[in-house]
Amino acid sequence: MSTPLDAVVRQAGEWLRGIGPMHEIVISTRIRLARNISGFLFLPRAEPDMRQEITETVTSATRRAESLKDLVHIDVDELSELDRQLLVERHLISRQHADGTGARSVAFQPSEAAAIMVNEEDHLRIQVMRSGLQINEAWQQINSIDDSLEEQLDFEFHSQYGYLTACPTNVGTGIRVSVMLHLPALRLTNELEKVAQAARDMKLAIRGLHGEGTEALGDFFQISNQTTLGRSEEEIIDDFRDVVIPKIVEYENAAREVLLKNRSLALDDKVWRAMGVLKNARLISSNEAMQYLSHVRMGLHIGRLQSVDLQTLNELFLQIQPAHLQKLHGERLNGEQRSIERAAFIRARLNGK
Amino acid sequence: MGRCERCKKAKATFHLTNIDRSGSKVERHLCDKCAAEEGLLQTAKAVDLNDILQNFIASSKTSGTDLSTLVCDRCGISYVEFRNQGLLGCANDYEVFKEQIARLLERTHAGGSVHTGKTPKSLGVAHKPQHDIRRLKRQLAEAVAAEDYERAAKLRDRVRQLEDS
Numbered sequence: 001m002s003t004p005l006d007a008v009v010r011q012a013g014e015w016l017r018g019i020g021p022m023h024e025i026v027i028s029t030r031i032r033l034a035r036n037i038s039g040f041l042f043l044p045r046a047e048p049d050m051r052q053e054i055t056e057t058v059t060s061a062t063r064r065a066e067s068l069k070d071l072v073h074i075d076v077d078e079l080s081e082l083d084r085q086l087l088v089e090r091h092l093i094s095r096q097h098a099d100g101t102g103a104r105s106v107a108f109q110p111s112e113a114a115a116i117m118v119n120e121e122d123h124l125r126i127q128v129m130r131s132g133l134q135i136n137e138a139w140q141q142i143n144s145i146d147d148s149l150e151e152q153l154d155f156e157f158h159s160q161y162g163y164l165t166a167c168p169t170n171v172g173t174g175i176r177v178s179v180m181l182h183l184p185a186l187r188l189t190n191e192l193e194k195v196a197q198a199a200r201d202m203k204l205a206i207r208g209l210h211g212e213g214t215e216a217l218g219d220f221f222q223i224s225n226q227t228t229l230g231r232s233e234e235e236i237i238d239d240f241r242d243v244v245i246p247k248i249v250e251y252e253n254a255a256r257e258v259l260l261k262n263r264s265l266a267l268d269d270k271v272w273r274a275m276g277v278l279k280n281a282r283l284i285s286s287n288e289a290m291q292y293l294s295h296v297r298m299g300l301h302i303g304r305l306q307s308v309d310l311q312t313l314n315e316l317f318l319q320i321q322p323a324h325l326q327k328l329h330g331e332r333l334n335g336e337q338r339s340i341e342r343a344a345f346i347r348a349r350l351n352g353k
Numbered sequence: 354m355g356r357c358e359r360c361k362k363a364k365a366t367f368h369l370t371n372i373d374r375s376g377s378k379v380e381r382h383l384c385d386k387c388a389a390e391e392g393l394l395q396t397a398k399a400v401d402l403n404d405i406l407q408n409f410i411a412s413s414k415t416s417g418t419d420l421s422t423l424v425c426d427r428c429g430i431s432y433v434e435f436r437n438q439g440l441l442g443c444a445n446d447y448e449v450f451k452e453q454i455a456r457l458l459e460r461t462h463a464g465g466s467v468h469t470g471k472t473p474k475s476l477g478v479a480h481k482p483q484h485d486i487r488r489l490k491r492q493l494a495e496a497v498a499a500e501d502y503e504r505a506a507k508l509r510d511r512v513r514q515l516e517d518s
Contacts, residue, residue, distance in 0.1 A: 036444065045428040045442035121440070143471070150473050156444040157476065161458070162468025164447055166440045168454055169461050171447075173470040203463050229458055230465015232488055 013112030018310040020132020027180040034174035035124040038154040042166040051103040061152035071107040085323035172229030184219040184298040185255035271299030283339040357384035
């Protein structure tokens with residue numbers, strides 16, 4: 001049986017288009033808002049019936065809202081484990097949402113720029129994801145989605161604490177801005193700790209590719225705000241756009257310059273060796289592939305290699321992950337079979353099929 | 354670059370200028386290791402909100418009031434359950450555990466204790482000017498600290514304008 005998910009796997013979503021400000025280093029910008037609906041208990045205390053009622057309430061609200069009519073609705077509870085993993089790899093749902101239990105769903109735009117998770121930690125987790133540092137665009141879109149939902153639903157709002165959330169660490173704006181960065185040169189020059197320290201001083205969190213509790217894969221990092229109370233959405237966003245991200249991008253560019261100036265041969269060796277492995281390997285794990293793709297991506301941006309385009313690389317980052325690989329292959333694969341399939345898939349893409 | 358004034362071996366990477374009680378300037382130049390040993394350098398450890406939350410909630414166990422009897426009559430969650438899972442059961446809990454939450458929020462939100470962001474349209478715009486003034490005042494303080502007096506003057510005028518209206 002064909003599901004809406006069979007189609008999405010062949011292409012990369014809006015946020016992987018490789019456009020937008022600072023897109024060579026800023027992969028994507030995501031903004032998420034946490035909201036809870038008045039009249040229901042928060043999810044830790046909601047019985048199955050109430051959870052069900054919450055998903056139905058949100059679904060009908062999105063169907064009534066003119067601007068949200070084109071959303072694709074997916075019942076996450078009914079999905080196979082593989083399809084849930086696929087949505088996690090595409091950043092349409094969180095790992096927590098995938099691994100949860102009980103009635104829960106996601107509704108997303110066909111372009112995958114916007115998604116609404118229902119019954120994750122809060123009743124609603126609205127997210128908008130854009131390529132590069134398109135942070136203003138992301139905020140405008142999510143703000144207008146929130147407005148549309150607010151016309152249909154009453155959100156819990158407290159005069160002092162703002163939007164109320166199940167975890168007090170999200171209360172206030174309920175906003176989480178997460179910017180995904182590609183920082184290969186800072187890692188090669190061992191300067192990441194400096195960046196991490198600076199981020200912590202500014203009350204920001206640095207995490208791996210899939211957010212909370214995940215490791216950095218292939219030099220990709222997510223940086224996000226932790227403070228949600230006492231600062232407005234605009235202040236938080238302005239900070240990312242004007243201070244935090246430009247600073248980190250500047251560090252990464254400086255590190256790239258240093259490498260080019262002092263270690264250009266070693267750098268070329270890394271880039272071309274990575275290309276060599278990707279074009280020839282017969283067995284490759286996703287971690288190893290991510291690391292080499294990261295080096296090739298850097299090589300492309302500093303002009304050491306032209307034989308591959310950004311679009312292909314971006315799609316590869318997504319499609320070599322376990323669930324994508326299995327969906328593209330059309331059947332379940334064990335670890336070793338995936339390594340074989342992954343190596344073959346990358347060879348085909350990079351050697352021009 | 355100078356050597357660390359304490360161990361006299363490693364490069365001084367940590368520089369601190371203090372004003373002592375008599376009002377004179379005291380400069381320190383240390384390597385990271387010595388700075389850490391003197392407790393001047395924060396060790397590179399992630400600020401984990403959940404850790405803060407857990408520690409905070411655990412520490413409040415020993416405070417004066419008997420928190421174990423606090424229970425929300427709407428969702429039925431007890432303070433102990435909240436303490437263990439870190440998640441609240443309903444909006445009413447923000448009132449029931451008011452004091453505990455107020456202290457927790459100050460620690461996890463860098464001192465922020467009042468929402469200054471978006472307000473649902475259905476609630477009208479009544480809160481809005483207040484929020485703006487508070488925000489502008491903070492931006493004003495930041496601009497003064499950064500010695501950006503041009504921006505500070507503009508912000509000051511805007512605050513006055515709002516306060517008069």
